[in-house]
Amino acid sequence: MNILHLTPYYAPAYAFGGVVRSVEGMARALARRGHQVTVLTTDALDSASRYSGVPEELRDRVRVLHATNISHRLRGRLNLSTPGRMQALARELLPDIDVVHCHEFRTMENLLVTPIAEELNKPLILSPHGTLTRTTGRSHLKIAWDKMLSPIVAQRFRHVLCLTPRELDDVQTLWTTFDSRKTPPGFSVIPNGIDPDEYDHLNGRAHFRTRYHLGEGPVCLYMGRLHERKGVQVLIEAFKAARVPAARLVIAGPDEGMLARITPLLDDTIILTGYLEGPERLAAFAAADVFALPAIGEGLPMVALEAMGTGLPVILSPGCSMPEAAEYGAGLIVEPACEPLSAALRELLTNPTQRESMGRKGQQLIRNQFTWDAVAVQLEQVYRSLTAVVE
Structure with a gap:
């Protein structure tokens, strides 16, 4: 055709x-x-x-x-x-x-x-x-x-x-x-x-962590536009409330009106990279241990599929319209509010065994359905x- x-x-x-x-x-x-x-x-x-x-x-x-x-x-x-x-x-x-x-x-x-x-x-x-x-x-x-x-x-x-x-x-x-x-x-x-082979065995973990001074602790990644409906502000608040030792939150994406609002909330555990593309974008996935997207409303976010394709456990809101992540044991679905989001972050950032298991299940889910x-x-x-x- x-x-x-x-x-x-x-x-x-x-x-x-x-x-x-x-x-x-x-x-x-x-x-x-x-x-x-x-x-x-x-x-x-x-x-x-x-x-x-x-x-x-x-x-x-x-x-x-x-x-x-x-x-x-x-x-x-x-x-x-x-x-x-x-x-x-x-x-x-x-x-x-x-x-x-x-x-x-x-x-x-x-x-x-x-x-x-x-x-x-x-x-x-x-x-x-x-x-x-x-x-x-x-x-x-x-x-x-x-x-x-x-x-x-x-x-x-x-x-x-x-x-x-x-x-x-x-x-x-x-x-x-x-x-x-x-x-x-x-x-x-x-x-x-997604094309899952493009997200298997990514390189750049050490390089990305060194460049952004992330240390050796667990890293939560948010990737997407800095827009009100994406839930960036509540994610920052929840991350700070989780108080996970040595953890870092990486926020990667172009500003669409939220930067001025979230800047007063930032501290040295929260890193803004700006918009990433190409190898640097893939390296951000490689450097992370958890992916979070507490969006208010999404169709079916490509970035969540990509995160699972790289083997990251995901924390998503119901607005991401992906119940399969929880059904497969590939992640957690929580309301985009500080308390439930903070609990989910604390659960995954402190449990590497659970993260590894969820990551494998997420990759299998992608190959089976997406x-x-x-x-x-x-x-x-x-x-x-x-x-x-x-x-």
């Missing part, structure tokens, strides 16, 4: 979070299975800079086209793309495309490209990636967008892919408020994944069901 992925940002724009890694993982896995895969995206690299590479390239068998944002300021401040050549590129690509897979819902890319795909009778699939609900991030803008634009765009999609049963319930409930079709789209649950190769097979089934209807 000839598959087009439409996304506001793509590798190497990892600063925008797990969606970038998710789309990249899907695209690479589908290309490995022999499909022609094209990604149509923008030149956004992070909130402050543009991608400086060539506008069109072949990366990991995936053709990637970057449309230049007219205003990078809007991209950075309002998370709003302004891709000038997006429609022209879409008109060139779409006649030969079998299926269009759109990532995130409230995007300029969807406004520009989905009407062209609909005109050409190309099946449109949506992956909201946990961003559809109005309770997580910029809720006032989401409500305004839904009143004006969502009813137009929603009716073009033939299938919606959710990451978890929890997201499925939320999406189906909200979808009826702006899609008035008598025959609604299909809905499926297909999780995120690989990109398995996800690609499920995506194929959805794509083929829709292209068969068109034919």
